[in-house]
Amino acid sequence: MTAHAHPHAPTTRTDDVHRALSGVLDPEIQRPITDLGMVKDVTVDADGTVTVVIRLTVAGCPLRDRITADVTTAVAALHGVRSVRVELDVMTDEQRTELRRRLRGDSGEPVVPFRRPGSLTRIYGVASGKGGVGKSSVTVNLAAALAARGLSVGVVDADIHGHSVPRLLGVTASPTQVEKMIMPPRAGGVKVISIGMFTPGNAPVVWRGPMLHRALEQFLTDVYWGDLDILLLDLPPGTGDIAISVAQLLPHAEILVVTTPQAAAAEVAERAGAIAVQTRQRVAGVIENMAGMRLPDGSTMDVFGSGGGRRVADSLSRAVGAGVPLLGQIPLDPLLREAGDAGTPLVLRNPQAPAATALQAVAEKLVVRPRTLAGCRIPVGLSPTPKPTGT
Helix, strand or coil: CEEECCCCCCCCCHHHHHHHHCCCECCCCCCECCCCCCEEEEEECCCCEEEEEEEECCCCCCCHHHHHHHHHHHHHCCCCCCEEEEEEEECCHHHHHHHHHHHHCCCCCCCCHHHCCCCCCEEEEEEECCCCCCHHHHHHHHHHHHHHCCCCEEEEECCCCCCCHHHHHCCCCCCEEECCEEECCEECCEEEEEHHHCCCCCCCCCCCHHHHHHHHHHHHHCECCCCCCEEEEECCCCCCHHHHHHHHHCCCCEEEEEECCCHHHHHHHHHHHHHHHHCCCCEEEEEECCCCEECCCCCEECCCCCCHHHHHHHHHHHHHCCCCCEEEECCCCHHHHHHHHHCCCHHHHCCCCHHHHHHHHHHHHHHHCCCCCCCCCCCCCCCCCCCCCCC
């Protein structure tokens, strides 16, 4: 690819070009290409033509055009550059191994990075007692709202059998595998991984417990998440295998319980929250979805009844012996469904909509809420150990 720039005498040196390239980030890894060993060669000709040879991580890199354009733009801005040529090469197996070591360390065994001492990533498992309460819609809108605040956010679609997060976020790209690492695609500033990205078409996933556990483990160990501020897991409804796997793999994960105002939904949501109590995970709060629909005349219709969210919060507060807050009540809003079908979270598509402002308020509470042991069961005989403070 060639781009023309300043028609001046060449004053650019290769050092200048390398400095300019240090500002170009790999779109998947979000680190400078100079730090990742992707710059193979730079030459500056006497006529002001600069040639940059870039090593792609894999031959079929889906973002090769983006990398080429970013390199061209950065180098063309230098004084004295008349044109830029970007040539693409591919890393060798050895170079990919070195890249993995640079990013993940030299551990031979798979490691969940969020369990490492000093990890400041805050982890929220979004749970519900039953399906159909809008748990996935809440998850993707919270993720998009948090990312819009400048936080680094990832979403694991842990609802293996009922995966829907890629569609709701509008993710169409496939993950890229670099050696033993999987690079998650991004949408709306959010990194996403889902079993739906690895299955053909809309094929069902017919797996039992051990396979579900292994899939979740791979999402946490093999995917390169980078430095996340917040990781959200869209959990399957109910109290099955995945809930137990999350407790084993991510013992410091906090649980957000989603319910509707309906008494029957609240009843089963209490059970979903009670699992967290048994696994000694913190219940971060309750979100009531579909909490009344605003009518054209300004009145509100409680389509699914009222009070379910408060009932669940009060019940879980009694169970853990500490206050579990009702973080928000999201109104029933047709725009939320339309945004999901369109693949753009409502908080980005129509941020002034009533449901969007309610979801943004919940996201704000998750950002500013201090880390404490309230809501955590302390095993008898053990002293409470304060959790590290995260962003």
